[in-house]
Amino acid sequence: VSPLWLINGIRQDRVDADDRGLAYGDGLFETMAVREGVVRFFERHMARLELGCRRLSLPAPDRALIAAEIRSVRGGCPRGTVKLIMTRGRGPRGYAPPEHAEPLRILSFEPQPEPSQHGPLRVMVCKTLASTNPSLAGLKTLNRLDSVLASAEWRAEGYDEGLMLDTDGHLVGGTKSNIFLVYGHHLLTPRLDRGGICGVMRGAVLAAAAAVGIEAEEARLSPADLGQAEELFATNALWGVRAITHCAQRGLPTGPVTRQLAAAVRGLGLEVNRC
Amino acid sequence: VSPLWLINGIRQDRVDADDRGLAYGDGLFETMAVREGVVRFFERHMARLELGCRRLSLPAPDRALIAAEIRSVRGGCPRGTVKLIMTRGRGPRGYAPPEHAEPLRILSFEPQPEPSQHGPLRVMVCKTLASTNPSLAGLKTLNRLDSVLASAEWRAEGYDEGLMLDTDGHLVGGTKSNIFLVYGHHLLTPRLDRGGICGVMRGAVLAAAAAVGIEAEEARLSPADLGQAEELFATNALWGVRAITHCAQRGLPTGPVTRQLAAAVRGLGLEVNRC
Numbered sequence: 223v224s225p226l227w228l229i230n231g232i233r234q235d236r237v238d239a240d241d242r243g244l245a246y247g248d249g250l251f252e253t254m255a256v257r258e259g260v261v262r263f264f265e266r267h268m269a270r271l272e273l274g275c276r277r278l279s280l281p282a283p284d285r286a287l288i289a290a291e292i293r294s295v296r297g298g299c300p301r302g303t304v305k306l307i308m309t310r311g312r313g314p315r316g317y318a319p320p321e322h323a324e325p326l327r328i329l330s331f332e333p334q335p336e337p338s339q340h341g342p343l344r345v346m347v348c349k350t351l352a353s354t355n356p357s358l359a360g361l362k363t364l365n366r367l368d369s370v371l372a373s374a375e376w377r378a379e380g381y382d383e384g385l386m387l388d389t390d391g392h393l394v395g396g397t398k399s400n401i402f403l404v405y406g407h408h409l410l411t412p413r414l415d416r417g418g419i420c421g422v423m424r425g426a427v428l429a430a431a432a433a434v435g436i437e438a439e440e441a442r443l444s445p446a447d448l449g450q451a452e453e454l455f456a457t458n459a460l461w462g463v464r465a466i467t468h469c470a471q472r473g474l475p476t477g478p479v480t481r482q483l484a485a486a487v488r489g490l491g492l493e494v495n496r497c
Numbered sequence: 498v499s500p501l502w503l504i505n506g507i508r509q510d511r512v513d514a515d516d517r518g519l520a521y522g523d524g525l526f527e528t529m530a531v532r533e534g535v536v537r538f539f540e541r542h543m544a545r546l547e548l549g550c551r552r553l554s555l556p557a558p559d560r561a562l563i564a565a566e567i568r569s570v571r572g573g574c575p576r577g578t579v580k581l582i583m584t585r586g587r588g589p590r591g592y593a594p595p596e597h598a599e600p601l602r603i604l605s606f607e608p609q610p611e612p613s614q615h616g617p618l619r620v621m622v623c624k625t626l627a628s629t630n631p632s633l634a635g636l637k638t639l640n641r642l643d644s645v646l647a648s649a650e651w652r653a654e655g656y657d658e659g660l661m662l663d664t665d666g667h668l669v670g671g672t673k674s675n676i677f678l679v680y681g682h683h684l685l686t687p688r689l690d691r692g693g694i695c696g697v698m699r700g701a702v703l704a705a706a707a708a709v710g711i712e713a714e715e716a717r718l719s720p721a722d723l724g725q726a727e728e729l730f731a732t733n734a735l736w737g738v739r740a741i742t743h744c745a746q747r748g749l750p751t752g753p754v755t756r757q758l759a760a761a762v763r764g765l766g767l768e769v770n771r772c
Contacts (some may be wrong), residue, residue: 225590227514236511237519239502239603244512245582246641247522253590278642279649305590307520315500315528315580315607317641317672318648328514332590353630354664357646365640366521366592367553371632373593374554389629389664389691397592416664 225305225330228295231287241326243309246317247364249326250274251307252422254292255460256331259300261292263459263491266422271308274361280310280325288327295331302333303460307364342467342476343456345396347445348372348384352394352417360420369397383456385448385469388417393443396456400424401466404453404479409438423457423487430486436479445470453477455484462487500580500605503570506562516601518584521592522639524601525549526582527697529567530735531606534575536567538734538766541697546583549636555585555600563602570606577608578735582639617742617751618731620671622720623647623659627669627692635695644672658731660723660744663692668718671731675699676741679728679754684713698732698762705761711754720745728752730759737762 227235242248252271255262268285275282292304307328313320350372358365368386376384376397383396393412395401400421403410409431414420431438448454454466454474463484465476502510517523527546530537543560550557567579582603588595625647633640643661651659651672658671668687670676675696678685684706689695706713723729729741729749738759740751 225515229514235514237514239504239510239512239605240500241519242645244516244519244584244603245526245639246645247639248642248645251520278646303590309519315578315605316648317644318652319645328519330514330590350632351630353628353633353640355626355628355643356664357625358628358642363642364520364522365628365642367523367633367638367640368630369592370517370521370523370594371553373591377593389631 225332226295228291228329230327231291237326237328238312240312240314241309242311242313243307243326243364245313248278248319249307249309249364250278251305251362251364253459254304254306256296256300256302256304258492260492261304263422263426264289266425266491267459270362270420270422271306274363275308277357277361279319280308280323283308283325283327291327291329295329299331299333301335301337302331305330309364340461340464342465343382344468345383345385345456345466346376346379346381347470348375348386348397350375350386352386352388354388354417356416359417360414362419372397387445391444393445393447394418399456399458399461402427402455402457403443403447403451404455404477405451407436407479409436409479410441410443410447411438412443413440421457422459423462426487426490427457427463427483430483430490434482434486436483453480455480500607501570501572503566503604505602506566512601512603513587515587515589516584517586517588518582518601518639520588523553523594524582524584524639525553526580526637526639528734529579529581531571531575531577531579533767535767536579538697538701539564541700541766542734545637545695545697546581549638550583552632552636553585554594555583555598558583558600558602566602566604570604574606574608576610576612577606580605584639615736615739617740618657619743620658620660620731620741621651621654621656622745623650623661623672625650625661627661627663629663629692631691634692635689637694647672662720666719668720668722669693674731674733674736677702677730677732678718678722678726679730679752680726682711682754684711684754685716685718685722686713687718688715696732697734698737701762701765702732702738702758705758705765709757709761711758728755730755
């Protein structure tokens with residue numbers, strides 16, 4: 223299915239070659255699930271985008287405008303994936319942002335008629351490291367070559383996803399997901415102050431865990447910690463919670479905490495903002 | 498002066514919105530000086546691009562084709578700046594590179610009628626850190642948000658350039674240049690195995706230093722080392738060698754080693770490949 227495009231509110235699918243998103247990855251993006259005619263966790267996606275805009279000194283987009291444009295691009299289709307790219311817009315050669323930047327909004331929508339079955343994941347630990355930079359950590363910027371190279375690794379090896387470490391050997395997350403380690407009734411997930419992306423579903427799972435009384439903590443974790451975990455799961459906006467049943471040559475069950483949290487977030491994020 | 502564009506050999510200035518260069522910064526670039534009708538250090542630029550292509554598993558572009566396209570885009574103009582962006586081309590949503598990628602070549606040329614006078618530089622040390630990733634270190638990829646944010650810093654403070662450190666506090670280089678520290682007749686420059694870009698002019702200066710008997714070494718350097726240096730200079734493909742005469746509140750002279758190396762590289766890189 224080839225997606226539909228809406229760029230700065232206009233039906234078009236090309237951008238200027240001097241856009242800084244292309245030249246320097248000078249921008250941010252969000253990938254959002256449309257379910258039952260609703261953009262799931264729309265407010266959480268917009269909050270992360272707005273945080274990224276502040277960190278990059280970009281003007282934040284108007285939520286109502288984005289909601290209206292999503293309605294336009296999905297044209298009544300109740301199910302699919304919306305991707306929003308926001309760049310600093312055009313600029314002359316040179317890294318320094320232009321004084322009067324005019325940001326670009328690129329919306330695309332891929333309809334997905336049938337619900338997909340997200341089975342358990344087989345993951346490997348990738349050789350490609352996650353880029354470390356506290357100034358960009360947590361943000362979903364357009365600088366994603368680390369995930370690109372790591373994704374080529376797990377795909378070549380026949381896995382479903384790959385885990386990435388930083389230069390200090392600490393776990394950062396999956397190439398397109400966040401990861402959680404379960405010890406008893408305790409949840410651990412990598413601290414993302416040096417690299418990685420703070421996923422919207424990661425935030426929803428942490429909130430859901432708090433709501434059902436599961437203790438959760440962000441921590442510096444190493445590959446050895448994976449071997450100690452009783453359950454492992456990965457999250458992203460399109461999957462929700464997915465059990466990891468194979469990690470670094472080790473088989474794991476889909477455990478009770480994973481099931482509980484998968485169920486806890488299943489219906490969430492659909493209550494507001496009919497985009 | 499607005500530049501001329503040539504995209505995959507065709508005069509156009511727009512790219513598809515699903516290009517992976519825009520989506521993920523999945524690509525590389527080169528900025529080359531045209532002087533006296535010649536692309537200066539063309540072979541060095543192509544060698545770095547080809548190294549980047551190997552590291553990113555992109556097919557390397559044909560040097561003769563790039564040379565011919567540069568001739569076309571500059572149209573006989575003897576002086577200016579050529580920028581070549583190479584991306585992995587279009588692809589569906591998802592980090593993993595498509596099996597049959599068709600890379601995109603984006604060439605632009607900005608004529609520059611008059612030689613610019615590159616005076617000495619005033620530099621500050623930026624708060625924004627350089628991204629650390631051994632898999633990408635040295636390459637001129639499209640993931641340049643660290644340099645973008647650091648450039649906003651030095652420009653806001655009224656400097657000419659900013660120096661960047663990595664997460665371990667080691668010097669990486671300028672936002673758009675490589676740096677050299679002179680101690681007596683000895684040259685030091687940051688080792689770029691964890692971050693930064695191995696500049697073409699950096700390579701030319703190291704070769705020129707060897708040729709004139711100046712000992713040079715790549716090393717882990719800290720901001721304290723800047724304070725100890727007798728001379729500092731910065732290099733890039735457009736500047737050549739530029740003395741740093743103000744760094745972190747300290748004034749420095751334009752010293753003899755800087756002058757010698759500036760003179761040594763001045764005429765270099767123009768002997769081959771009339772693009």
